[in-house]
Amino acid sequence: MFNRFLRKDLFKDFLTLRRVRRVLWYGVYMLVVLIVQDMVLTQIRPGGVCAFIQPAAVAAVGMFEGAIPGVVFGLIMGIFTDMFTPHTVVTYTVLFPVLAFGVGFISQFFLNRRFMGYMLSALAALLITALVQALVISLGDGLSFSAVWTAILQTLWSLPMAVLAYFPPARWIE
Numbered sequence: 001m002f003n004r005f006l007r008k009d010l011f012k013d014f015l016t017l018r019r020v021r022r023v024l025w026y027g028v029y030m031l032v033v034l035i036v037q038d039m040v041l042t043q044i045r046p047g048g049v050c051a052f053i054q055p056a057a058v059a060a061v062g063m064f065e066g067a068i069p070g071v072v073f074g075l076i077m078g079i080f081t082d083m084f085t086p087h088t089v090v091t092y093t094v095l096f097p098v099l100a101f102g103v104g105f106i107s108q109f110f111l112n113r114r115f116m117g118y119m120l121s122a123l124a125a126l127l128i129t130a131l132v133q134a135l136v137i138s139l140g141d142g143l144s145f146s147a148v149w150t151a152i153l154q155t156l157w158s159l160p161m162a163v164l165a166y167f168p169p170a171r172w173i174e
Contacts, residue, residue: 030080034084054077055126059125060165061074063104063118066104067108
């Protein structure tokens with residue numbers, strides 16, 4: 001009797017084929033974002049800044065899946081981003097879940113889940129991430145004007161690339 005209860009009620013709602021398929025698609029999405037960031041966007045540096053699309057991807061998942069799944073996605077994305085980024089230890093592992101939760105919470109109550117709402121949340125996520133990067137890099141010297149200017153340039157260069165991070169969660173992953 002206990003075995004039947006455990007199999008029927010507990011795992012039936014938790015482990016459905018649709019949910020497993022979505023987790024796998026988001027894993028592929030994360031892998032593609034990391035590969036594009038590491039192999040393509042690091043080679044294109046106008047003005048000496050590199051586009052950074054992981055915050056936009058975290059914002060997209062937080063917006064379309066909700067706060068808690070966004071936190072899980074942001075945590076895993078943050079761990080992998082910290083592994084690939086040489087000057088950080090746990091910066092993105094802490095920052096990305098917070099961004100995903102914030103975007104998920106705001107989109108649940110205040111922001112519509114359409115393209116313009118996504119672009120506003122991606123802009124905020126990119127700007128916060130760039131400012132945190134500037135703060136971490138210039139931690140000993142203090143935040144200078146050049147670090148803030150570099151953060152603004154990185155945000156402006158990353159924003160057109162954030163459009164690419166919108167379509168998989170919004171349209172293709174169901």
